[in-house]
Structures are given as structure tokens and as C-alpha cells.
Amino acid sequence: MATTLTGGNPHIIQLPKTPSNVPSNPQSVAQQWLSALEVQISRSENLNIKELFHEESWWRDMLALDWDMRTVHTATEIQNFLSKQQTKAQPSNFTLQDTGKFQPRLEQVVDGLTWVSSMFFFETAFGTGTGMLRLTQNEDGVWKAYTMYTALQELNSAQEPLGKRRPVGTTESMPGGLAGGTWIERRDRQKEFLDEEPATLVVGAGQAGLNMGARLQNLGISCLIVDKSERVGDNWRNRYRTLVTHDPAEYTHMAYLPFPQNWPQFTPKDKLGDWFEAYANIMELNIWMQTSVVSAEYDEAAGQWTVVLARGDGSQRTVQPRHLVWCTGHSGEAKIPSFPGQETFQGNLYHGSQHRDASETDIRGRKVVVVGTGNSGHDIAQNFYENGADVTLLQRSGTYVITAEKGVFMMHSGMHEDGGPPTEQCDIVSESLPWPVQFALAAHMTKNIAEAEKETLDGLRQAGFELDFGIDGAGITRAYFTRGGGYYIDVGCSQLIIDGKIKVKHSPGGINGFGHHELLLANGDSLPADVVVLATGYDNMRTTVRKVLGDKVADRCSDVWDLDAEGELQAMWRPSGHPGFWYFGGNLALCRVYSKFLALQIKAVEAGLSTGVRQ
Incomplete structure (x- = not known):
């Protein structure tokens, strides 16, 4: 063997x-x-x-x-x-x-x-x-x-207060007893950190920051979460109008608090935003919204950050955490290419991250070109079509397609599903194989899914859409963990392509530039356009670190995502290269799973068991 x-x-x-x-x-x-x-x-x-x-x-x-x-x-x-x-x-x-x-x-x-x-x-x-x-x-x-x-x-030194170890909750049982105040009086002081410095500053209050905050606080590590948005959950609310999650509910629970039994299988973005807001309150997370990082300096000798924060009321606050957890989103920094002649383009040009909804203007009959055929590109194209636009998807290279109706559920069969084993056990099993072995097994799963979805895939081919099953045929698993994209989880757009309602144009060489009313392609063709949406993906999280914290910090950090020489994800959920700095992100399920491991690493540093630096 x-x-x-x-x-x-x-x-x-x-x-x-x-x-x-x-x-x-x-x-x-x-x-x-x-x-x-x-x-x-x-x-x-x-x-x-x-x-x-x-x-x-x-x-x-x-x-x-x-x-x-x-x-x-x-x-x-x-x-x-x-x-x-x-x-x-x-x-x-x-x-x-x-x-x-x-x-x-x-x-x-x-x-x-x-x-x-x-x-x-x-x-x-x-x-x-x-x-x-x-x-x-x-x-x-x-x-x-x-x-x-x-x-x-x-x-052993930091057992979580779960089940029989849950806190008593009476005022007398809290540290200092009644003299320390009631629960709400203590919460008011905790949220503003009037009596202590946060041991950890988490930047970003999306699924990464919220799961992270809940895990840290459950281990007794004080944590402040900051976010520039107005409300918790706005990172989902402010996305395009028709967005829903592409992963099923049983797979996307948050740490400690699963969705209710009557939760929809795929969650609308605004509903998920409201859930995040409720989760933050239930988990008693300390969050400052409308707050951004002005500067951050690290004192190597003291093992401590000095971070200046700008708050929504115009004031500034300096905090000195020992750990900085960067939860700004694996897809947080838009990758926006520039092209010759785009300044003379008479139409509307923007990145997919800026898309809200095609119904905001009268788009009927207007020619829309969406550049890119990943999840966002398909969703945006579908949104324009449903509002009466003449839509073309510009495809440079092949895309892996899997349907939410069949393929996604096949991937979770026997695991994260109704009536399946407990979520905590499924999480262990799903992460227990090395990524190279998972990719090899995924190639077999991808073949099975392709057979089940043959009608859809054949229809796409006949419509001129180029499919790509990825390196070694491993499909979405390898695409996500090595590229962070290159796939579409179909929630309706594929049928529009098959029916010819959304057109597909190939340009392997990409875009040469813009004319006044058209896109100029590398093969010499042109596409008339009133609106061009660049669904061109997102840059490495390290780019956001450099933009906000500067070269001194970013130069010591590693790039994030893709596999290192051993076969583990680079820098994500583990030592980043810079002491006291951690990257954290991923989809809802990964944030639930890996928030435990990152919280344990931070607790180990706090307890003197680890340096938190890769050896």
C-alpha cells in the first residue's frame, strides 16, 4: 500500500x-x-x-x-x-x-x-x-x-464554564459580591473598559470577530471588539439586496448558540445580520461600533500593543492589549484592477463589493457586463437580469459549479445535517484529515456530484460556459482553501445561462481596455456596455494590515491562505509571524471551529505555556 x-x-x-x-x-x-x-x-x-x-x-x-x-x-x-x-x-x-x-x-x-x-x-x-x-x-x-x-x-487551567460548570449568576456569587454592583451595572463598566485594559483587541465584528470574542471571554480573557460599521451585522446587511448564505443552517451555527430549529436552510443577509446583533447581546460581548484603528505600535519587550482608536462620537481612546486579532474578513480588501481608457468610459464602472441592488436605478434594456464568474459575479448578473438588464458574464477561465440544491447537501451528508451527530463531533471529524488527503477524497466526491448534476453541467457547456473542476479534480474544497474563489454555488443563475437569458463571453487574455461605450477584449473583440461590474475578487488580508497598520507590522506578518510546505493553511488561525498578532477569518462554520483553537493559543500565551511564535 x-x-x-x-x-x-x-x-x-x-x-x-x-x-x-x-x-x-x-x-x-x-x-x-x-x-x-x-x-x-x-x-x-x-x-x-x-x-x-x-x-x-x-x-x-x-x-x-x-x-x-x-x-x-x-x-x-x-x-x-x-x-x-x-x-x-x-x-x-x-x-x-x-x-x-x-x-x-x-x-x-x-x-x-x-x-x-x-x-x-x-x-x-x-x-x-x-x-x-x-x-x-x-x-x-x-x-x-x-x-x-x-x-x-x-x-486544565482554564476550563470553560459550560453545563454543570456554568456560573451561578446571583449578585452574591459575582466577584466582590453586591459591592461590585448588579449584573447590568457591571456590564456597563465592562463594555467601556473603565476598570481594566482589554487583554485582546479584535478588529471586526463579523462572524470571525463574534465567534472569537465569545471563545475568548469564555476562557476568561477580556476582549474588546471594534468595528467601523454602525450596527453589529452590518457587514452582511450592507451587501447586495438579494444575498443569502450558500451553506445550509446545520453547518453554519455560531459557537455555543446554534440556530433555532425553525431557522431557514439558507439565511437571508439581513436576517443573519439581526442574528449577529442578537448573538453579541446574548454572549455579552464588549463591542464598540463606529470605531476604527488610527494607529498601532507593538512594544516587543513589554509584549504589548498601544492602539489608538477613533470612536463614533469624535473622541479617541488608547488601549494597550497584549493581543491583536485581525478579523477584517478573508474577502475584506477588494482587488480592483485598472485598465487603459477606463477614465474615458461613459458608463458606470465599479467593483462587485460596491454592488447594492439593480433596482436602485432604471436598468431595463441597458447593457451590463459582469467581469468574473465566481459567486459574486453570478449573483450580481442574476440581480441585473431580474431587473430587466441585458446581461453578459465575461469569463476569463473555467469555473467550478456546484448546486445548492444537490451538491452542497451531498457534501454534508451524514454529518452537518438534521438528525446527524452532534455539531461538536462533526466539527472534529470534518477537520481531522490533512488537507492533501481531504483534497484527494474531494476529487471522488466531485465526480459523484457531477454525475448527480449532469443535466445542469451539460446545459452550461452547451451555453458556452467553461467549467473547471480544479487541480486534480478536487472541486470546491481545493478551490476555497488554496484560492479563496474560482467557484459558484448555484442558487439560480446557472439556469438563466442555460436558457440564454444571461450571455457568456470568453476572453482568456482578459481585458485590453475601455472605449467610450464598450469593453475592449484581448482577442480584439469588444462588448458594448452601459454598466461594468468588476467581480474580480479580493486581495490577501495582509494588504489590509499594511493599509491600516503600516509596513512595520505587515512586513513581519505572513501572507494568508493557501497551504504551506507541510500542508496547513498559511498564517490563518495560528501564529502570523508577528508576535501578539493573529489573523482570523473564514466562512461561518470555519469561524465556529477554529475560534476555539485560536482562543486556546492566546490563553496558552497568557498562561505562559507558549510564546505564540512559530518555532
Whole structure:
């Protein structure tokens, strides 16, 4: 059995082929392997775990063994990694999950690949964790690990006040008793930070900032969230009028507070904005709206920021947090290209981020060109068509298309869905495979989805729309985590293209420039246009850091997104390169999942367990 790298790309792999033998007792297989691992890993020296892993195997660790997110590949490297980390982390008390869907079971993952999988629990010197093991047989029928996952869930020194540990809530039980004031009196002082400095300043009150604030405060870390908008939720309310989420409700819950049972499957933007506002109040988050960062300086010796904030009433406030969490949005800084002649264009030209609604002006019969065929480009084109415009999508290269009606639900089948396992367990399982393995599996899922959506995809091809299933055919999964785009989750525009109601124009070489009333294309063609919308995507978050905080900070930070050499996301949710500075973002589900891990990293720094700097 082998896993090989192909095409010169270290993140394209070939999944192993396994024998067809079926174990009579998956629980026994998993228990024997886990017990053998614990025996080896408990040794203070002469660790020898290579016999328990295939040579082409993987271990993904989130903070349990190292205060970072790590993907280690091959049995040799896994042994080296464990030899380095085991004395410090001291993993022990490995216990298999014994109830529910994720107890030991045999899974036929794809044709030719079968494994025994199980969730398990463990302890370290610093806290408790949860993991996933996946065992496959070699040619001799011996069960060894193909992938192993370990994730810290809670620190011994900072247990979350959940369930039976919830606070009492009476005035007498609060610090200082009645002398400290009632709940509302304390909240009024907390929100203005009249008695302390915030340990953490979170910039941005979208899904990233709100999840982050809730996690930090639950770990006892004081947190101030600032946002330049007028109200919490305006980052969604102020988008184009017809926007709804493209991910289903069961997948997009916020930390600690799932949507109600009667919540719509796909959430309208204004409804989501109202939910954010309610969430901020329920979670008792300290938020200053209409507030922006004027300047930020970091004192390396003191391990502290000095941040000047401009507030909505015209005043300024200087705060000195130890951590700055940048939650301005993975798609926060518009990427706006410029073209020759655009200053002489007689029509209306703007970036997709500035689009509100085509009904705001009489657009009937006017020629609209939308440049770009990702989610925003399609949604904006559909919005113009529905208001009577003559719409053309300008497509430079192929786009992956998946429908919200079929494909999206196929991706979440058996996991984040009504009647599925608990969200917390689904989150662990969904993040437990290294990204290269997830991409390889995604290629199989993409084929299955394409078969289910054949009618739509064939119709798009016939209409002249170019499809692209991505590197190695991995579809939306690889496109999102490596490019942050290049796909469309279809909520209606595809049928308009198929029916010829929205036209498609190819220009592989892009745009040469603008005339007075047209777009000039690289192939010599031109497109008449009254309105041109540049749905050209967004720049790296580091660009926003440079724009707001300056070169001194930005030069020490890494670029964000795409995979590093190990196969983990660069800088996001983990050390950024600059001490005390953290990037945080992603869709609603990722913000729920990874806010826990970033909050734990910050708490570890506060407790003196970690430096917060990548080693």
C-alpha cells in the first residue's frame, strides 16, 4: 500500500489501495492499535512507533502536541515529531469513543479504500483532547495508521464554564459580591473598559470577530471588539439586496448558540445580520461600533500593543492589549484592477463589493457586463437580469459549479445535517484529515456530484460556459482553501445561462481596455456596455494590515491562505509571524471551529505555556 506525490505538487496525492479483507470486530482492531500506540508513546526514550504507521501516513495535530497546527507526513517524520514533542506534551489515557456514529467502525471510503475509523479521547500535560484514527491494512493484513488526528479541546487551567460548570449568576456569587454592583451595572463598566485594559483587541465584528470574542471571554480573557460599521451585522446587511448564505443552517451555527430549529436552510443577509446583533447581546460581548484603528505600535519587550482608536462620537481612546486579532474578513480588501481608457468610459464602472441592488436605478434594456464568474459575479448578473438588464458574464477561465440544491447537501451528508451527530463531533471529524488527503477524497466526491448534476453541467457547456473542476479534480474544497474563489454555488443563475437569458463571453487574455461605450477584449473583440461590474475578487488580508497598520507590522506578518510546505493553511488561525498578532477569518462554520483553537493559543500565551511564535 502506498501514497504517492504526483505532478510536482506536494499537495496532490494518490490515495492508497487496501485489501478487501473485512475485520469481524472493528472495535478490537482499533483498541489493539491504540493500546500499542500508548505503550510506545509513554516511553521517555527509545520511542518506536514506526511499526504502527504505514510509511506513507499522516498525523495532523492541533495544539495537543505542539502550540501550532501541524501536518506531519511519513512514518519517519511522525516518529521524529513525536520524539521531539512527547516529553513536553505527555499524551496519555487514550480511550476510544464507545457510543454514537464515531465509535470504531469499518468505512468503505471510496472504491478500493477501506479503513477502520474511530474517535478517541486523551489527556496531555496541559489539558484534554479529542482525536480520530483511521487504520488500513497492508498487503500482509496488518492494521496500521493511515491518518491520525489529535486536537486539544480544553486546558486544565482554564476550563470553560459550560453545563454543570456554568456560573451561578446571583449578585452574591459575582466577584466582590453586591459591592461590585448588579449584573447590568457591571456590564456597563465592562463594555467601556473603565476598570481594566482589554487583554485582546479584535478588529471586526463579523462572524470571525463574534465567534472569537465569545471563545475568548469564555476562557476568561477580556476582549474588546471594534468595528467601523454602525450596527453589529452590518457587514452582511450592507451587501447586495438579494444575498443569502450558500451553506445550509446545520453547518453554519455560531459557537455555543446554534440556530433555532425553525431557522431557514439558507439565511437571508439581513436576517443573519439581526442574528449577529442578537448573538453579541446574548454572549455579552464588549463591542464598540463606529470605531476604527488610527494607529498601532507593538512594544516587543513589554509584549504589548498601544492602539489608538477613533470612536463614533469624535473622541479617541488608547488601549494597550497584549493581543491583536485581525478579523477584517478573508474577502475584506477588494482587488480592483485598472485598465487603459477606463477614465474615458461613459458608463458606470465599479467593483462587485460596491454592488447594492439593480433596482436602485432604471436598468431595463441597458447593457451590463459582469467581469468574473465566481459567486459574486453570478449573483450580481442574476440581480441585473431580474431587473430587466441585458446581461453578459465575461469569463476569463473555467469555473467550478456546484448546486445548492444537490451538491452542497451531498457534501454534508451524514454529518452537518438534521438528525446527524452532534455539531461538536462533526466539527472534529470534518477537520481531522490533512488537507492533501481531504483534497484527494474531494476529487471522488466531485465526480459523484457531477454525475448527480449532469443535466445542469451539460446545459452550461452547451451555453458556452467553461467549467473547471480544479487541480486534480478536487472541486470546491481545493478551490476555497488554496484560492479563496474560482467557484459558484448555484442558487439560480446557472439556469438563466442555460436558457440564454444571461450571455457568456470568453476572453482568456482578459481585458485590453475601455472605449467610450464598450469593453475592449484581448482577442480584439469588444462588448458594448452601459454598466461594468468588476467581480474580480479580493486581495490577501495582509494588504489590509499594511493599509491600516503600516509596513512595520505587515512586513513581519505572513501572507494568508493557501497551504504551506507541510500542508496547513498559511498564517490563518495560528501564529502570523508577528508576535501578539493573529489573523482570523473564514466562512461561518470555519469561524465556529477554529475560534476555539485560536482562543486556546492566546490563553496558552497568557498562561505562559507558549510564546505564540512559530518555532
